[in-house]
Amino acid sequence: MFQFIFRRLSLVIPTFIGITLLTFTLIRLIPGDPIEVMAGERGVSAERHAELSAQLGFDQPLYVQYFNYVSGVLQGDLGNSLVTKEPVLSEFLTLFPATIELAFCAAMFAIFIGLPAGIIAAVKRGTLFDHSVMTFSLTGYSMPIFWWALLLMLIFSVNLGWTPVSGRIDVVYWIDDVTGFMLIDSILSGEEGALSSAISHLILPSIVLGTIPMAVIARMTRSSMLEVLSEDYIRTARAKGIAPWRVIIIHALRNALIPVITVIGLQVGILLSGAILTETVFAWPGIGKWLIESIGRRDYPVVQGGILIVASIIIVVNLLVDVAYGIVNPRIRHSR
Amino acid sequence: MSLLKLENLSVTFGQFRAVDQISYNVNEGEVLGIVGESGSGKSVSSLSLMGLIDYPGKVSADELSFMNQDLLSMPEAQRRKITGSDIAMIFQDPMTSLNPCYTVGYQIIEALKTHQGGTKKELKTRAIELLNLVGIPAPESRLSAYPHQLSGGMSQRVMIAIAIGCNPKLLIADEPTTALDVTIQAQIIDLLIDLQKQKQMGLVLITHDLALVAEVAHRVIVMYAGQIVESGPANEVFSTPKHPYTQALLASLPESAAGKARLEALPGVVPGQYDRPKGCLLSPRCPYATDHCRNVVPDNQGPLERQVKCHTPLDTLGRPAA
Numbered sequence: 080m081f082q083f084i085f086r087r088l089s090l091v092i093p094t095f096i097g098i099t100l101l102t103f104t105l106i107r108l109i110p111g112d113p114i115e116v117m118a119g120e121r122g123v124s125a126e127r128h129a130e131l132s133a134q135l136g137f138d139q140p141l142y143v144q145y146f147n148y149v150s151g152v153l154q155g156d157l158g159n160s161l162v163t164k165e166p167v168l169s170e171f172l173t174l175f176p177a178t179i180e181l182a183f184c185a186a187m188f189a190i191f192i193g194l195p196a197g198i199i200a201a202v203k204r205g206t207l208f209d210h211s212v213m214t215f216s217l218t219g220y221s222m223p224i225f226w227w228a229l230l231l232m233l234i235f236s237v238n239l240g241w242t243p244v245s246g247r248i249d250v251v252y253w254i255d256d257v258t259g260f261m262l263i264d265s266i267l268s269g270e271e272g273a274l275s276s277a278i279s280h281l282i283l284p285s286i287v288l289g290t291i292p293m294a295v296i297a298r299m300t301r302s303s304m305l306e307v308l309s310e311d312y313i314r315t316a317r318a319k320g321i322a323p324w325r326v327i328i329i330h331a332l333r334n335a336l337i338p339v340i341t342v343i344g345l346q347v348g349i350l351l352s353g354a355i356l357t358e359t360v361f362a363w364p365g366i367g368k369w370l371i372e373s374i375g376r377r378d379y380p381v382v383q384g385g386i387l388i389v390a391s392i393i394i395v396v397n398l399l400v401d402v403a404y405g406i407v408n409p410r411i412r413h414s415r
Numbered sequence: 416m417s418l419l420k421l422e423n424l425s426v427t428f429g430q431f432r433a434v435d436q437i438s439y440n441v442n443e444g445e446v447l448g449i450v451g452e453s454g455s456g457k458s459v460s461s462l463s464l465m466g467l468i469d470y471p472g473k474v475s476a477d478e479l480s481f482m483n484q485d486l487l488s489m490p491e492a493q494r495r496k497i498t499g500s501d502i503a504m505i506f507q508d509p510m511t512s513l514n515p516c517y518t519v520g521y522q523i524i525e526a527l528k529t530h531q532g533g534t535k536k537e538l539k540t541r542a543i544e545l546l547n548l549v550g551i552p553a554p555e556s557r558l559s560a561y562p563h564q565l566s567g568g569m570s571q572r573v574m575i576a577i578a579i580g581c582n583p584k585l586l587i588a589d590e591p592t593t594a595l596d597v598t599i600q601a602q603i604i605d606l607l608i609d610l611q612k613q614k615q616m617g618l619v620l621i622t623h624d625l626a627l628v629a630e631v632a633h634r635v636i637v638m639y640a641g642q643i644v645e646s647g648p649a650n651e652v653f654s655t656p657k658h659p660y661t662q663a664l665l666a667s668l669p670e671s672a673a674g675k676a677r678l679e680a681l682p683g684v685v686p687g688q689y690d691r692p693k694g695c696l697l698s699p700r701c702p703y704a705t706d707h708c709r710n711v712v713p714d715n716q717g718p719l720e721r722q723v724k725c726h727t728p729l730d731t732l733g734r735p736a737a
Contacts, residue, residue, distance in 0.1 A: 314462075315574070318506075320497070334516055
């Protein structure tokens, strides 16, 4: 197992080099530079521009800048934001809980709706339920996130007034930042109504962000279950005279979960990238909104550092998925 | 006493009759062989006995009873109490018939727990006894093995252990040795026959190994295209076949072709959904077929214990009657 994890980790090194190189070059390919953006409409004189460039190190050749950046990263220094002058890492850590909270709720929504829907659709294949689940998930998968967000906002927030439009909690509450997770902090604050306000702010963004993963999980679960249900060992299980639910949950689902777990792991990437759009639409103060704003400000260190951290998280989650795979599937656990 | 009684059992998938009005019974302690080529309805008919035919398959029968209880009209939950305890089944491919995610012990104990119950310790002891009974060495350590760690023969022994766990009165073995090595085949059959004698079970042995049936079965049923074409005591059916199809099956054995350059074979294949003949189902392939055969469906002829579905059953010399 350790050898396996070690092997997987060594594959991560080229991935990291690729990510740093890509973000470093791509952000610099966008027209405009941080100094012009800072100066705004007033503009900046050529001398002042050259002076600031030298101060920020932009006058050096690109490969020197890249080398400086990477050697900083290797020492755990992601640089400081050009705008706020704060370290990128500490900004990230302040904002990350909001994104985690949103992504976690979205993942729960996706798993708790997608998994049962896929199972029932497979068991009742060919029925109206099956067709509805498949149609709904195809629609959900094809729906652009920003449009889906606006649609739900229009219906539930504007027309019906059931949920708030944006933000993490109502402005009347002042919640101390203890853990960074609004659901926990609102409980800790002891203020009446704070928790329900936090929950109601979470509902729409979670649904929006969780829709694509839910659709993928539902479809994957269904096809995986269909395959497993026609296996010989399912016939054996039924021939034992055990209850139908036991055949489905104990014998079929465990085998069907093996590919589904991989897919769930891959959805973490979709959740974090989807968070960028969702957070922007719902004004959710997380890393998605932070990254989008930094791109607008050409805040090079923030964009580079933020993407690097997000990519690392995706890599770690996928590594954990591979480990979880071995727990579910004894054939992998025993082979070396 | 008759354990299992079938009267005009049919299994249909849409328009297609996989099993076409078959009737037979199995007595206590009897070994019944069912033979026939691929697609003749042997497996489907036995799955229908276990209630394992899935939608869109439909099972209908004038009678389907086990120990005088009607299986078709009984509620699902009640039928499941019989399935896996009083009637058990083992399948063709043991390597895929065990769930890869669970240990051997779990899969044996699951059946025991469902039908008999007991404490964890009792169940474990019982599982070890069963593994011992089916000839698995070091059963204590095998309990925690996963199916992928077992050979085909071992897996089939585990399947047998699961099947006999609740002391079934009737065991259905659907081609139990087809997927196994020749050397292992004999061991598994010996084990099955031993257990059958020990426990006085009824055994339905589905196979296309005619020599095996001739050796171990008391009675034999020959199936063709979903119908029973001939039935009777095993030695009689094989020594003096009355149906041209049985005759052709026996002639196709390598032993019958000793000294000949080619094995005997019946031309053509079993009719499918769209090419069912009007008269006797064998008529397109039968060397003795007449116009009467091609146009009129034959009835069962002869006494109940020795029936043949043919207009012109063969005589003792293997020639069609006039």
